[in-house]
Amino acid sequence: xxxxxxDPGPLSVPExxxxxxxxxYSNSAFQYFMWYRQYSRKGPELLMYTYSSGNKEDGRFTAQxxxxxxxxxxFIRDSQPxxxxxxxxxxxxxxxxxxxxxxAGTRLAVHP
Amino acid sequence: xxxxxxxxxxxxxxMGQEVILRCVPISNHLYFYWYRQILGQKVEFLVSFYNxxxxxxxxxxxxxxxxxxxxxxxxxxxxxxTKLEDSAMYFCASRDGGEETQYFGPGTRLLVL
Numbered sequence: 001x002x003x004x005x006x007d008p009g010p011l012s013v014p015e016x017x018x019x020x021x022x023x024x025y026s027n028s029a030f031q032y033f034m035w036y037r038q039y040s041r042k043g044p045e046l047l048m049y050t051y052s053s054g055n056k057e058d059g060r061f062t063a064q065x066x067x068x069x070x071x072x073x074x075f076i077r078d079s080q081p082x083x084x085x086x087x088x089x090x091x092x093x094x095x096x097x098x099x100x101x102x103x104a105g106t107r108l109a110v111h112p
Numbered sequence: 113x114x115x116x117x118x119x120x121x122x123x124x125x126x127m128g129q130e131v132i133l134r135c136v137p138i139s140n141h142l143y144f145y146w147y148r149q150i151l152g153q154k155v156e157f158l159v160s161f162y163n164x165x166x167x168x169x170x171x172x173x174x175x176x177x178x179x180x181x182x183x184x185x186x187x188x189x190x191x192x193x194t195k196l197e198d199s200a201m202y203f204c205a206s207r208d209g210g211e212e213t214q215y216f217g218p219g220t221r222l223l224v225l
Binding site: 049088 | 147217
């Protein structure tokens with residue numbers, strides 16, 4: 001079983017839609033959960049991070065972590081064409097030197 | 113806004129040649145990382161570096177790889193004898209000691225022929 005699984009998509013939605021992106025993981029030691037956005041041929045850019053379980057909201061973005069199910073989600077409300085990118089989940093256990101384990105990334109296209 | 117920079121943006125090399133990828137992390141950051149992303153695959157951790165030494169490395173980071181912080185600003189990744197399978201995008205990242213966020217550079221696209 002892969003440590004982090006993420007559906008690569010592509011996911012195509014109309015502008016204004018609510019987008020749901022998800023990852024599952026197998027390592028129960030993971031405590032820090034991140035969502036990165038990556039535009040084509042660019043470096044990953046951190047969108048949000050959550051420690052342990054719970055929800056976190058930042059503008060149009062909401063991150064959820066359910067450690068009991070080993071499942072994390074990112075919701076994008078009122079999606080815009082500028083949200084078109086690849087979304088990477090990443091996670092790590094507590095301690096150590098912050099080595100991140102990434103999912104494969106989900107490619108999102110928001111069309112006008 | 114401070115950012116991580118990487119040079120070159122693209123590098124083409126012949127198999128067996130040595131390459132050095134360069135990174136300038138954000139100036140007050142203490143932790144440095146290299147990741148790579150083979151085309152169409154996930155971002156993979158290679159190595160972390162703190163206090164002038166390697167703190168953690170992956171199985172990918174074998175004896176052909178080395179990292180160095182030659183001065184107070186640069187952080188380099190050297191591949192001694194490149195293989196075809198080293199072709200990938202290489203990302204440098206850095207982190208302040210007091211926060212979680214790793215800031216990634218734009219990457220160097222390495223093509224080994």
